[in-house]
Amino acid sequence: MARHVNAPVTRVVVIGTGIVGLNVGLRLLREGLQVDFVDPRPPGSGASYGNAGVIAVEAAVPTGMPSMLSGAPGFLLRQQGPIVVKPAYFLQALPWLVRFLSACRPHRVEQISTALHSMTRFALEEYERLFADLGLDDDIRRTGALMLYHTPASFQGAQAAIQLRRRRGANIEILGEKEVRDLEPASGPVHRGIYFPDYASLDSPQLLCRRLAERASTLGAIFHEAEVRSIVVAGGRPVSLHCSDGRELRLDGAAVIIAAGAHSKGLAADVGCDVALDTERGYHVEIANPNITLGRPVLVSDGAFFASMMQGRLRLAGTVEIAGLQREPDWRRADRMVDRARIAFPDLRATEWTRWMGFRPSMPNSLPVIGASPLVSHAYVACGHGHLGMTLGAVTATLIADAILGRDPMLDQNPFAPRKLRSFNPRIHDARAHRSTHSPKGNKPCNSSNTRP
Numbered sequence: 506m507a508r509h510v511n512a513p514v515t516r517v518v519v520i521g522t523g524i525v526g527l528n529v530g531l532r533l534l535r536e537g538l539q540v541d542f543v544d545p546r547p548p549g550s551g552a553s554y555g556n557a558g559v560i561a562v563e564a565a566v567p568t569g570m571p572s573m574l575s576g577a578p579g580f581l582l583r584q585q586g587p588i589v590v591k592p593a594y595f596l597q598a599l600p601w602l603v604r605f606l607s608a609c610r611p612h613r614v615e616q617i618s619t620a621l622h623s624m625t626r627f628a629l630e631e632y633e634r635l636f637a638d639l640g641l642d643d644d645i646r647r648t649g650a651l652m653l654y655h656t657p658a659s660f661q662g663a664q665a666a667i668q669l670r671r672r673r674g675a676n677i678e679i680l681g682e683k684e685v686r687d688l689e690p691a692s693g694p695v696h697r698g699i700y701f702p703d704y705a706s707l708d709s710p711q712l713l714c715r716r717l718a719e720r721a722s723t724l725g726a727i728f729h730e731a732e733v734r735s736i737v738v739a740g741g742r743p744v745s746l747h748c749s750d751g752r753e754l755r756l757d758g759a760a761v762i763i764a765a766g767a768h769s770k771g772l773a774a775d776v777g778c779d780v781a782l783d784t785e786r787g788y789h790v791e792i793a794n795p796n797i798t799l800g801r802p803v804l805v806s807d808g809a810f811f812a813s814m815m816q817g818r819l820r821l822a823g824t825v826e827i828a829g830l831q832r833e834p835d836w837r838r839a840d841r842m843v844d845r846a847r848i849a850f851p852d853l854r855a856t857e858w859t860r861w862m863g864f865r866p867s868m869p870n871s872l873p874v875i876g877a878s879p880l881v882s883h884a885y886v887a888c889g890h891g892h893l894g895m896t897l898g899a900v901t902a903t904l905i906a907d908a909i910l911g912r913d914p915m916l917d918q919n920p921f922a923p924r925k926l927r928s929f930n931p932r933i934h935d936a937r938a939h940r941s942t943h944s945p946k947g948n949k950p951c952n953s954s955n956t957r958p
């Protein structure tokens with residue numbers, strides 16, 4: 506049902522070519538719109554490059570759970586732990602952390618879980634629709650996923666999340682050691698496993714992004730290699746993008762969609778949106794010729810990382826480090842995953858590996874921000890997908906397409922709606938006047954090819 510008040514949008518400019526921006530652009534291309542992408546880096550180079558590739562269908566558990574209220578700040582400051590705040594970043598992170606802890610209250614967790622589930626339940630269906638629409642091979646493997654709990658205490662600690670999933674109707678099976686071993690013979694002694702038969706996985710998240718970008722290109726999308734420093738707004742709508750190389754990209758009536766992952770906060774502010782975004786940095790190591798193989802992604806829960814097979818390589822991906830966009834990676838966190846994997850998979854012989862660090866775009870309440878700016882017309886935000894960006898790419902695209910084309914949304918969008926930035930005046934706003942730079946050092950690739958024997 507169309508509800509256009511202004512002239513319908515026929516052209517959009519998408520900032521960011523991660524999994525979210527690519528999905529949004531492709532969906533709009535299929536709707537007959539003209540699409541331009543702007544990104545200084547090749548498609549799928551940000552967080553969408555190095556993640557664990559899990560499509561967490563029906564996931565309904567936020568990062569912040571009630572048990573964290575009693576454990577904080579102790580466990581957050583334990584530098585060896587799987588979730589850590591770097592002391593030098595603590596003060597900067599404080600507003601985000603306060604909101605994070607507020608979202609850990611039991612009644613909020615229930616609301617957040619319901620909202621997350623309203624999206625994740627459509628994750629696979631929306632990807633299938635996209636692939637069918639585009640005539641693309643379906644890249645998603647129906648593998649399920651397994652979570653390992655090595656001690657009674659860690660399994661006990663997972664009970665609240667298990668109950669939360671059950672309240673959302675999730676399909677989960679609790680397994681004993683023999684059943685775990687039957688499913689994944691490479692796993693060592695374990696107390697319990699939780700099997701998610703409906704989860705799916707990717708053989709290469711980056712390859713999926715590349716294929717989506719190639720298809721967008723054949724459908725007529727234009728890719729601009731540029732970093733957007735600010736969005737210039739005049740007369741209540743965006744008129745141009747100011748780039749870090751001095752270029753001005755005129756929008757000429759096009760709508761703008763901010764899908765710049767962890768770097769979206771300042772750009773969202775340019776169009777009047779208050780997005781409480783920070784980053785939960787995550788790491789991966791990749792072992793080229795592993796002597797073990799896994800049939801599905803396996804979460805090593807006490808290390809907070811997934812072990813997944815990626816085109817024959819073994820990738821260990823996960824952990825959370827709150828340290829902002831500017832600081833150098835702490836590669837010891839990556840190496841610790843290898844130490845932990847050797848215990849979870851006793852036959853694993855790893856002598857060489859590559860390392861990577863990426864920026865999850867994380868909201869303190871684990872809910873992505875998706876929808877139209879409440880203050881600037883023709884401006885949309887699609888960011889903050891945290892741990893679930895690969896899962897939610899296609900659903901996000903449908904929500905943005907519904908918003909742009911004035912259709913009834915497929916689900917209640919209110920929990921994801923961008924909030925107004927107080928004191929923003931859309932008539933007189935010109936981002937160049939108040940922000941000297943958006944360019945984050947963290948937007949550079951963070952790879953380490955140095956391997957540790």
Ligand SMILES: Cc1cc2nc3c(=O)[nH]c(=O)nc-3n(C[C@H](O)[C@H](O)[C@H](O)COP(=O)(O)OP(=O)(O)OC[C@H]3O[C@@H](n4cnc5c(N)ncnc54)[C@H](O)[C@@H]3O)c2cc1C
Pocket residue numbers: 520521522523524525526543544545546547548549550551552553554555556557558559560561731732733734764765766767768769786787788789811822823824863864865866887888889890891892893894895896897943948
């Ligand atoms: C270790 C790890 C494991 C993960 N595992 C999973 C998983 O198993 N399943 C899952 O669903 N999710 C997982 N995630 C989360 C997922 O990777 C992210 O949520 C998702 O990739 C975010 O996609 P995005 O498109 O929003 O951002 P990104 O992929 O980061 O893309 C943003 C793009 O915007 C560009 N950009 C930034 N600033 C500008 C600018 N100023 N101008 C123009 N372009 C700009 C960047 O260059 C980049 O290409 C994991 C993340 C990590 C780090």
